[in-house]
Amino acid sequence: MRLYDLARPLLFRMDPETAHERACRALALAGRFGWTRELLASKFVVRDPALQVELAGLRFPNPVGLAAGYDKDCLLTRMTPCLGFGFIEAGTVTPRPQRGNAAPRLFRIPECDALLNRMGFNNHGARAAAEALTEAGRASVPLGINIGMNADTPPERAHKDYAEAFEVLRGFGDYFVVNVSSPNTGGLRQLQSRLALERILTEIHIRNKEKKPVFVKLAPEIETEQLSSLIPLLLAEAAGLIISNTTTSRQDVPPRWATEPGGVSGAPVRERSTRLIAEAYRVSRGRIPIIGSGGIFTAEDAWRKISAGASLVQVYTGLVYRGPGLAREINEGLVRLLRQNGVARIADAVGRSQPETVASQGRP
Template identity: 50%
Template sequence: MYSLWRRLLFRYDPERAHEWAVRGLESLQSFPALLSLSRKFYAVENPALEVSLWGLSFPNPVGLAAGFDKNATVYPALSAFGFGHIEVGTITPLPQPGNRKPRLFRLPREEALINRMGFNNRGARQAMEHFTRLPRPRLPIGINIGKNRNTPNEQAFQDYRCSLRALYRHGDYFVINISSPNTEGLRDLHRPEALKPLLEDILGEREVLREETGEIRPLLLKISPDLTDEALETAVDVSLEAGIDGFIATNTTLSREGISSPLREEAGGLSGRPLAKRSTEVIRRIFRHTDGRVPIIGTGGIFTGEDAYEKIRAGASLVQVYTGMIYRGPSIARKINRELLQLLKRDGFSHIRQAVGKDA
């Protein structure tokens, strides 16, 4: 069924098609009965898939990555499609339009996307209003936060602290995004001399908010796939020393290895199938380097249960999809979870946590 819709949608500009999808989901949220039916249809409920991390309960390990629900407007509808968690954003303190259009490109032959969106969003205040108004799903909601493009890196901590404070009561976990290639200079924040004070400032703000609210929210760092192995391990060490609670591996890549499409020359981050191998390598290296002491969410090129399982066996406790949903449709979480149950049974595991890091 989705293949027919995809054929139609792929005739149009990718960003326009995405806007139509968001509007459709907003309309769906007006019909609670339809949402309830969707949940029953897409849900795969099995204790073997339930994951507990950071004091949070995930009904299954397959989440939706940041980038789809940029403004926290449709996470209630998205939660009806069988995901174990939803991550919204990236959200910046102030609204910003992002980069000039066109800025999103499909590469169907490679099952990939190139984007140079540039953190286009309506800002933290608008997101806060959406969270206050919309119903809360029964699954964890993550909030991905970034800096405004005009904020110098030396002052980036102010942007992250501002968004964290504004949205603290609404997120179950927060992701510090320093790895998008589409905001000039952002990835420079991976360098230890920049990363250490940045994380210390953000974690310090988290401590103040913990005292104010009585609640502690886990903070994760989203890692670039384009770091050298040495730079990756250094960033991990600095992050753990500062007190980070986990990692997301990885963001999009600037590499065009194996891409034959003429669109390979477009600037921006590449996601989808071509990213799968590198993101798995980064997951495995982080898991080995930390002896599996810190949770990892794996993302990049996940289309099937085998793809997800590969990342879990490399060291990911949870996984996220995005490009895979664009190509495979809203039933992707259901399909992946069903396949994961088969793979666990094949390998003699009674629970998903038994597979984490087995190939690391």
């Protein structure tokens, strides 16, 4: 039994957003002292060369990252690597500060290991994020910064918002993510169309003097045809895809949540995102790097996404249900799975459940 199994019932008595804020405050406090960071790192960080991944010109000590939305204001970048993550993604950051949707806006659905959120990009804006990152200094693992548009920006100016957030933050992130898939900002998912995305990526490209890798985060509902139409653009202008954001489907959640607006994460999005990873890997013939996200609670969940075509994975909801030891558990399990399957390192496991695609790439 984990210590977290004892703490969880107490935490789950608290309102979910309050519990999250308290956890963040505790992490921010712990992050201020070298000795607390070292203590936690000694407990949670798994070091094994088999876990190291090189992607988009960056070196990741392990393939398990913290997904966007946990640290929206870039306040935890010193601390979260000590929980054993191989990379961390902060944001979504919008150019201007905004409050997000009215509370309550975050709900637990424990019957199916899920969360439902309609936070709506609550954040202090790009300039505040830049200040926080200046104060924190460089993170000890690659840092992604996930950017989005403000809720009151008209759709025809969306690309300007991404450009502005990127301009303010470009010196701080090791990679960037264009989030066009949150279901909680009106019109955002329409930016997954080829023309809209091209406009955004072009605006970023003009400003991207350091050639920082730019990923695009997709919704699990994207149609195959639309995904296929994006491939040439992504190959030319993006470093890769993050698959996926939360789902608007209510198929796998109890009926009382059917009309509650927001995106569902955790177990109900697990298979959807894995299927979409496999599809993106197949239609791009393995040429577009993929970061897998959605319902990863165990090493086996991560392994399935890697086998489907993800080079790296990210977790959020699993952290709420399984606690701070999650990255260590997944990493230890991945080392075991690599050995069991006779695979030397993570990169060799990517896409292995899709032998035809791998073969078409000319890999062994």
